Amino acid sequence: MTEPFQVLRPMRARSRDEDHRAATPLELFFDLCFVVAVAQAGKQLAHAVAEGHVGHGVYGYFMAFFAIWWAWMNFTWFASAYDCDDVPYRITTLVQIAGVLVLAAGVPRLFDQQDLTLAVVGYLLMRLAMVTQWLRAARSETGGARTMALRYAAGITVVQLGWVAVLFVPEGAARTAVVLLCILAELAVPALAEAKVQSSWHPRHIAERYGLFTIIVLGETVAAATVAMQTALDEHEALDELLPIAGGGLLICFGAWWIYFAEPIHQHLRSNRQAFLWGYGHYLVLGSAAAVGAGLEVAIEHAVGQAHLSATAATAAVTVPAALYLLTVWALHSRHVKQGAAQAVLPVSAAAVLACTALGGAGVLAAGLAVAATVAVGTALATRG
Structure with missing residues (x-):
């Protein structure tokens, strides 16, 4: 049976053995809003390839889709372990949705002008909102689980500084190298954070x-x-x-x-x-x-x-x-x-x-x-x- 809605509740880890665990209406809404950005990335890829700019299109698509997918994936695994469905959790999730809509608006500029500003701003909104979720989880946890949550918060924050730095690197090989470094750092955060204690995803x-x-x-x-x-x-x-x-x-x-x-x-x-x-x-x-x-x-x-x-x-x-x-x-x-x-x-x-x-x-x-x-x-x- 679904628990009654509460304005505020502790963000405690959910059990991996929880019965009848299913996607929530908020998660479904989250997915539908994220697919707006997916549509933008696909549209720009089609336009670039049709014009004969295959390499340019594939590179832009690689970057845009990574940002969309990684933000979606991080929310999904966090929600599986810590979804408490109270007001702060819902508001923070809606901020992440706003972030992906900003990212979607920036996708055409990313492809056409290699202007990453709007896309990075949208990405930062999503990721920094995720930091607040992990800090809140850390407040309710103890021991190794608390350390894991703090590692997530610290790791995500540090990598976002790297994405801000990307905006100041001139277009070319140097920017590509910094982007790839930031992507590798993003991928490493979950493994480092959960090296000793695993989150209770279902x-x-x-x-x-x-x-x-x-x-x-x-x-x-x-x-x-x-x-x-x-x-x-x-x-x-x-x-x-x-x-x-x-x-x-x-x-x-x-x-x-x-x-x-x-x-x-x-x-x-x-x-x-x-x-x-x-x-x-x-x-x-x-x-x-x-x-x-x-x-x-x-x-x-x-x-x-x-x-x-x-x-x-x-x-x-x-x-x-x-x-x-x-x-x-x-x-x-x-x-x-x-x-x-x-x-x-x-x-x-x-x-x-x-x-x-x-x-x-x-x-x-x-x-x-x-x-x-x-x-x-x-x-x-x-x-x-």
């Missing part, structure tokens, strides 16, 4: 949260491709060229959902070592899922003659992230639960999807059919097993 809750965010990102991919398709039809009426892309894109998205949820994964998340690798690996799962939507936009623009790249390159904008998604889901999910021939299904499928790139304009539909065949073969092997 395996089933964590698996559900990642699954829900994956669904939302896949939904945004479908929405982005639909808008691009509608715009192309309104301006060009090129139905014969667009239908195969629409069909292939839908098959890829539907297959991506089916494959991700083919087997429950929460039982694999038994320790920080397993869970952190799984959680960190979702940068590629979520990033590639969102990039498929950007790729479909590029393929649509090429079909109506608005993209400044070859048919092969336009198709690769879809097949490369789709193959990466399949391979990463295999590495994080399938290889832990599949046996025998079923282990090879997703790696073979990833190779087949990549091979579809050589088909040019027909490649997106072929890739969609390959993903559909993957689902059929995987289902047949599971049934036989």
Whole structure:
């Protein structure tokens, strides 16, 4: 039974054995607001690739998506361990949502002008709000758990000073080096903070949260491709060229959902070592899922003659992230639960999807059919097993 709402309550660690632990309405609202930033990053990636600026687009997408994903991930794991659902907790979470909206507003400048100011300000809002959450947890904890919470607060604060420094580094190799250093420092904070005492995250809750965010990102991919398709039809009426892309894109998205949820994964998340690798690996799962939507936009623009790249390159904008998604889901999910021939299904499928790139304009539909065949073969092997 859900506890009654209280204005203020101690932020004590929740139990890993808690029954019926599920995502809260605030967490769902948090996810929906974060996907606004995901949509902005995908839109800018599609625009850059369609203009032929692939390297520039991929680099900007890498930075923007890292900021979105890392802030989302840190909130998710903290909430799994310490969600007390009182007024201060809700307000601090809403501040983080405001931060991601500021970040989303800064994404176009990050891509077009390499101006990081607005994006960094939004990121700092999210991360410093997270510091206050950890300080509050430390106040309610004792012993090793209190030390862990204080390490989180200190580590996050120090890294944010690094992101502020990025704003004063001239654009070029030096800025890239500082950005990569800050990213590595961010990734190191959880491992250092929880070296001796682990936070009490809930395996089933964590698996559900990642699954829900994956669904939302896949939904945004479908929405982005639909808008691009509608715009192309309104301006060009090129139905014969667009239908195969629409069909292939839908098959890829539907297959991506089916494959991700083919087997429950929460039982694999038994320790920080397993869970952190799984959680960190979702940068590629979520990033590639969102990039498929950007790729479909590029393929649509090429079909109506608005993209400044070859048919092969336009198709690769879809097949490369789709193959990466399949391979990463295999590495994080399938290889832990599949046996025998079923282990090879997703790696073979990833190779087949990549091979579809050589088909040019027909490649997106072929890739969609390959993903559909993957689902059929995987289902047949599971049934036989």
